[in-house]
Amino acid sequence: MRRIALRDIRAHLGRTALAVLAVALGVAFVAGTFSFRTLLSTTFDAVISTSAAGDAYVRGAATTSGTDVVSGSSSTVHASVPAALADVLADAPGVAHARPEPTGLLTLFGADGTVVTTGGAPTIATPFPADDTRYPYLTGRAPSGPAEIALEEHTAARSGLTTGSTTTVVLAGEIREVTVSGVLSFDGPLAGALVVGLDPAVALETLAPDGLVPQIAVEAAPGVSQDELRDTLAAALAATDVPGASAAEAVTGDTVRGETRAQIDDQIGFLQIFLLGFAGVSLAVATFLIANAFSMQVRQRRRELALLRALGASPGQVLGSVLVQALVVGVVGSVVGVALGTGLAAGIGAIFSATGTELSGSVVPTWPTILLAVAVGVVVSVVGALLPARRAALVAPVEAMREDTPSERGLRVRGAIGAVLVALGVAGVVVASTVSEARWQDLLGAADGEAAGMGGAVLAASAVALVVGVLVLAPVLARPVVTVLAWPSVVLARPLGALARGNVVRQPRRTAATAGALTIGMVLVSASAVLAASASTSMRNVVESDLKADLMVSGFPGVPSGAIDAVAALPEVGALDPVSAGLTSVAGVEGAQWAFDMPRELPRRSIEIHVVDGTLDALDRGEALVLESAATANGWEVGDTLTLGTAASPVAGADGAVTVRVGAVVESRAFGGSFFLPQDLFADVTVPATRDIAVAFLGVAPGTSVEQMRDAVTPAVTAYGAVSVQDADDLADSLAAQVNQMLTIVYAMLALSILIAVLGIVNTLALSVVERRREISLLRAVGLGRLQLASVVGIESVLTAVFGTALGVAVGVGGSSALPTVMADMGLTDLVVPWGQIGVLVVLAAVVGVVAALWPAIRASRVPVLEGLASE
Numbered sequence: 001m002r003r004i005a006l007r008d009i010r011a012h013l014g015r016t017a018l019a020v021l022a023v024a025l026g027v028a029f030v031a032g033t034f035s036f037r038t039l040l041s042t043t044f045d046a047v048i049s050t051s052a053a054g055d056a057y058v059r060g061a062a063t064t065s066g067t068d069v070v071s072g073s074s075s076t077v078h079a080s081v082p083a084a085l086a087d088v089l090a091d092a093p094g095v096a097h098a099r100p101e102p103t104g105l106l107t108l109f110g111a112d113g114t115v116v117t118t119g120g121a122p123t124i125a126t127p128f129p130a131d132d133t134r135y136p137y138l139t140g141r142a143p144s145g146p147a148e149i150a151l152e153e154h155t156a157a158r159s160g161l162t163t164g165s166t167t168t169v170v171l172a173g174e175i176r177e178v179t180v181s182g183v184l185s186f187d188g189p190l191a192g193a194l195v196v197g198l199d200p201a202v203a204l205e206t207l208a209p210d211g212l213v214p215q216i217a218v219e220a221a222p223g224v225s226q227d228e229l230r231d232t233l234a235a236a237l238a239a240t241d242v243p244g245a246s247a248a249e250a251v252t253g254d255t256v257r258g259e260t261r262a263q264i265d266d267q268i269g270f271l272q273i274f275l276l277g278f279a280g281v282s283l284a285v286a287t288f289l290i291a292n293a294f295s296m297q298v299r300q301r302r303r304e305l306a307l308l309r310a311l312g313a314s315p316g317q318v319l320g321s322v323l324v325q326a327l328v329v330g331v332v333g334s335v336v337g338v339a340l341g342t343g344l345a346a347g348i349g350a351i352f353s354a355t356g357t358e359l360s361g362s363v364v365p366t367w368p369t370i371l372l373a374v375a376v377g378v379v380v381s382v383v384g385a386l387l388p389a390r391r392a393a394l395v396a397p398v399e400a401m402r403e404d405t406p407s408e409r410g411l412r413v414r415g416a417i418g419a420v421l422v423a424l425g426v427a428g429v430v431v432a433s434t435v436s437e438a439r440w441q442d443l444l445g446a447a448d449g450e451a452a453g454m455g456g457a458v459l460a461a462s463a464v465a466l467v468v469g470v471l472v473l474a475p476v477l478a479r480p481v482v483t484v485l486a487w488p489s490v491v492l493a494r495p496l497g498a499l500a501r502g503n504v505v506r507q508p509r510r511t512a513a514t515a516g517a518l519t520i521g522m523v524l525v526s527a528s529a530v531l532a533a534s535a536s537t538s539m540r541n542v543v544e545s546d547l548k549a550d551l552m553v554s555g556f557p558g559v560p561s562g563a564i565d566a567v568a569a570l571p572e573v574g575a576l577d578p579v580s581a582g583l584t585s586v587a588g589v590e591g592a593q594w595a596f597d598m599p600r601e602l603p604r605r606s607i608e609i610h611v612v613d614g615t616l617d618a619l620d621r622g623e624a625l626v627l628e629s630a631a632t633a634n635g636w637e638v639g640d641t642l643t644l645g646t647a648a649s650p651v652a653g654a655d656g657a658v659t660v661r662v663g664a665v666v667e668s669r670a671f672g673g674s675f676f677l678p679q680d681l682f683a684d685v686t687v688p689a690t691r692d693i694a695v696a697f698l699g700v701a702p703g704t705s706v707e708q709m710r711d712a713v714t715p716a717v718t719a720y721g722a723v724s725v726q727d728a729d730d731l732a733d734s735l736a737a738q739v740n741q742m743l744t745i746v747y748a749m750l751a752l753s754i755l756i757a758v759l760g761i762v763n764t765l766a767l768s769v770v771e772r773r774r775e776i777s778l779l780r781a782v783g784l785g786r787l788q789l790a791s792v793v794g795i796e797s798v799l800t801a802v803f804g805t806a807l808g809v810a811v812g813v814g815g816s817s818a819l820p821t822v823m824a825d826m827g828l829t830d831l832v833v834p835w836g837q838i839g840v841l842v843v844l845a846a847v848v849g850v851v852a853a854l855w856p857a858i859r860a861s862r863v864p865v866l867e868g869l870a871s872e
Contacts, residue, residue: 016329018763019290019381022756023333024340027377029279031341032348034369037268039349043359044264047193050186052260053134054217054253056229058085058098058237061249080212080687082244083204085237089216092236094224099129099200100216102207105557107170107721108196111160115721118158121193122557125171125207128184128197139163140182143199148181150197156183158194169196170721172206173561173693210688212244215256226252281520281753283380288517288760290329290384294322295391295513305392315393322392326385327378334377338370411475411508418473421465426814428462433818455822463815467523470811474512474519479505482803489795496788499779500795503768504803514764515804517757518845522808523815524750526838530816532743533834536736538820541830542669543732546608549577549697550706551713552731555723558692563720567696570716572709575699577606581673582686587643589634594673595644596694597682598625606697610667614638618663622678628667630674638662645685658685757804758852761797765856769793769863776863790857797856798849805845809838 060079089098106125110116116123128150130142140163143150149169151161161167165180184197198206204213220229233250305318345363352359365373432455440454470477482504489497504511553559553567564578577599583592603609603616612628619625626636636642640662660681677685700709710725717723726734769776776789784792813833820831 016325018759018766019294019329020333020336022290022759022763023330023377023381024336025756025759026279026283026380027334027337027373028340028344030276030283030376031338031365031369031373032344033276033279033341034372035342035345035363035365036348038366038369039345039359039363040268041265042362044268045261048257048260048264052217052253052257054256055220055224055226056218056233056250056252057215057256058089058218058233058248058250059215059256061247078214079247080214081216081248082242083208083211083213083216085240085242085245085248086216088240088242088245089218089233089236092232094221094229094232095218096221097129097131097219098216099127099132099218100204100208100213102127102203102213104172104207106196107560108155108159108194109168109721110158111165111167116155116159116194117722118194123155123194123196125196125198125203127200127203129200135184135186137182137184140180143181143197143202145199146176146202147178148199149178150182150184151180152195152197153183153185155194155196156180168719170560170562171198172209173563175560175562175719208688212688218250226254281524281750283376284520284753287380287384288513288520290326290381291387291513294326294385294388295510319389319393322385322389323382326381326389329385330378330381331374333381334374337377338365338373341365341373414472415476418469418471418476421469422473423469425462425464425466425469428458428465429815429818432456432459432462433821436821436824455818459815459818459822462818463811466811466815467520470807471512471516471519474516474807475508477807478508478511478515478803481806482511482799485802485806486795486799489799493791493795496792497795500792500799503772503792503796504799510764510768511800511803514760515800515807517760518754518801518804518848519808519811521750521753521757522805522841522845523812525747525754526809526812526841527816528743528746528750529834529837529841530813530832531819531828532739533832533837534816534819534828534830535739536732537832538829539735539739540732543728543735546668546670547606547728547731548608549575549606550700551698551710551725551727553696553698553713553717553723553725554694555717555721558694559696559717559723560720561693563717563723564693564696566716566720567698567713570709570712572701572704572712573698574701574704575601575605576696577602577698578693578696580682580691581694582682582688582691584644584685584687586634586674593630593675595682595686596671596673596676597679598676599679602697605699607668607670612665612667614662614664614666616664616666618661619676619678621663622681623661623663624681625664625666625676626662627671627674627676628665629672631662631665636662636665638665644681754848758848761800761849761852762855764800765793765797765853766859768796769856769860776860780863786861790853790861793857793860794850794853797853798846801845801849801852802842805842809841813838 058081060081083100083102086098086100089095092098104125105122108116108123128142130144132142137150138153140150151159156162159167161180163180163182167178167180169176169178186195204211218229218233220226224232230250230252237245237248237250308318308321309315342363342365349359349363435455435458482501486497486501486504490501491497553563555563558581559578564576567573568576579599579602580597582595584595586593598619599606600619609616609625612631614625616625624642630636641659642662644658644660658681660677666676683691698709698713700706706727710727714725717725724730724734779789780786816833817831820828
């Protein structure tokens with residue numbers, strides 16, 4: 001039976017190749033995801049080795065699992081330590097050097113006078129000591145004094161600057177004219193980050209004005225191990241009377257590098273889960289294709305399999321022969337998929353490099369990746385072929401030799417099951433769209449915040465039930481829906497349209513299985529389109545309703561203080577409300593919290609602040625305004641007392657505890673932090689390293705137009721780098737552009753599942769042509785031309801594609817109707833169905849059908865008439 005199975009593969013290489021390609025494309029996403037993770041891991045290993053090269057480190061002993069004070073990412077955060085400890089540690093036995101490592105962000109202008117950027121990666125300012133010999137200077141020397149900087153070689157290449165070049169940087173909110181003193185070489189690129197070196201004294205003054213640094217890097221003297229150095233540093237910390245030494249700890253360099261690597265792996269793991277979600281969609285679509293292909297193959301081989309049964313083959317042997325073919329398809333497809341996935345990861349790496357984020361790691365797949373990919377491909381193929389194989393094995397020889405007539409009783413049972421699932425899905429969507437989080441909280445008797453996400457969970461479960469139900473119900477829907485969809489072709493293309501319609505509705509199971517692959521992809525595409533359109537409209541409505549200011553100034557990593565001073569001096573500016581953001585901690589709450597300082601006039605003239613409880617006058621009394629989302633999550637109410645910036649916190653901004661009363665609970669769709677604080681309190685409890693002017697709101701002076709103010713403000717802030725000046729329309733457009741950019745990425749990833757669905761249509765039509773050779777030849781014999789025959793096949797393909805698209809769009813749009821309720825806390829308040837984009841999807845489905853029909857149509861038109869009439 002194994003030989004028979006392999007012989008059948010050789011006899012139908014084209015049919016097998018389509019199945020192999022489907023598996024390969026699905027597996028490619030899996031292999032590519034893991035290969036891309038390997039690329040990122042090896043790249044960041046090099047980054048860690050370069051950026052954390054010390055033999056030991058001294059850092060704050062207190063930690064928390066929360067928000068990093070610089071990047072804002074979730075990680076383990078350590079308290080800062082006094083930079084003055086470096087002098088004490090340098091005198092300890094076995095220490096070669098002890099260097100405080102203040103780190104911050106700056107803006108670098110390149111040789112062409114523009115800001116140097118690399119796809120969103122930061123430009124890092126860090127000290128470059130003259131006695132640090134770990135990284136050699138290619139040209140020049142270390143920086144000395146406030147008027148000099150040094151550049152890492154990739155930063156120099158990106159900026160076009162060389163040793164001796166003069167340029168401008170924005171550091172600590174001020175513009176500085178500097179000279180490049182030298183260019184040095186690291187062990188490898190820093191994943192797109194730009195590195196600018198400062199004189200160590202200048203770095204401490206500008207990046208650590210409070211005298212606290214994240215850590216102190218220590219180099220060991222020759223012959224001293226990391227463990228010995230750690231113990232020596234611990235003894236030095238215990239013996240010194242420098243304030244803050246008792247709260248510090250000494251750890252080995254390997255410990256720091258291991259912790260950093262683990263945190264990065266966690267973040268990469270989230271990305272991997274995201275990518276594997278799309279891989280799962282592609283594999284599900286591939287499973288549909290495999291199942292449909294093997295169902296048709298088994299149907300065509302019924303007489304052959306019946307003859308084998310009559311000659312003594314057991315049901316198990318027949319089952320095994322079909323599964324052997326599936327195994328071959330799975331193995332070959334997986335091997336091809338691993339190669340495609342490796343190329344996919346390399347291509348993504350090349351795209352990153354082209355945008356300035358150079359990834360220096362390896363994309364060579366590891367053995368675990370290869371084995372996993374092959375296992376996934378084999379399982380997909382075998383699972384897809386299992387039901388058709390079982391059906392072939394259980395048919396009696398005499399029954400299999402008869403013509404196959406599908407039983408409508410099976411459709412009735414299937415239709416009932418599908419209808420129940422669809423009803424459950426629709427009911428779940430209705431519940432998710434009508435029950436708010438507060439109502440869920442009441443229904444479940446949950447405490448504040450415990451019902452968060454309940455609506456999303458119900459919607460997700462309902463969407464799954466709806467998709468599965470529609471796929472199960474699809475054969476029942478095929479006849480009425482396709483009949484309606486075929487009406488234009490029946491009227492305009494007589495008699496070809498009627499012939500094509502009859503061929504499509506004659507086998508509703510086959511039509512549903514072929515269209516199912518496209519349905520899955522279109523569900524996600526249409527839901528993404530609704531989400532994007534709704535998000536864009538919601539954000540635009542927020543901007544239009546809540547933004548009172550005429551203009552706003554924003555930038556990355558913030559708006560420099562010098563830019564604010566320049567704007568304040570302009571006579572065209574009548575009102576200026578800068579809002580700073582920074583991280584602090586709250587006793588009893590895990591993780592750092594974002595806080596904003598609020599100018600007193602901000603709610604009146606710049607941005608709408610809605611009061612839920614209390615009064616805005618609480619700010620004048622030195623009290624905090626807590627945002628409603630944070631109040632709900634933490635159970636805060638008006639009158640509660642919060643302890644901010646406690647000494648035990650790794651994000652402490654003050655030496656002692658500062659208490660503040662909750663004076664009001666407010667709601668603002670423009671801010672996403674925890675609370676607004678009075679400006680003096682904000683400065684006391686937030687970490688200086690995280691403190692930036694997030695945005696400044698501008699009002700026009702009397703007698704001046706908004707355009708006149710923009711014309712004055714724009715050149716005033718241009719000198720400070722990546723600072724933008726926007727009005728309400730500009731802001732709404734930029735937010736919508738960000739949503740569309742994310743949607744483009746989603747569409748690109750879903751394109752793979754659409755491609756696999758196209759292969760499914762091609763495969764089904766090609767097998768259908770083989771199955772209908774006698775019918776096709778009979779039509780040719782009675783006068784149907786080759787072009788007419790090809791048109792019939794094309795119309796069949798278009799009807800199948802549009803049918804699948806129609807089901808997918810209906811489910812995607814229907815399921816998305818609950819988004820405004822489920823995502824209300826995220827600012828999604830309006831449901832918008834982009835009917836124009838939905839119409840484009842339907843047109844694209846028709847184009848997909850035409851493209852998918854090309855090869856089967858050509859093949860059908862070339863069937864010899866006499867040979868086809870003679871075939872069984």
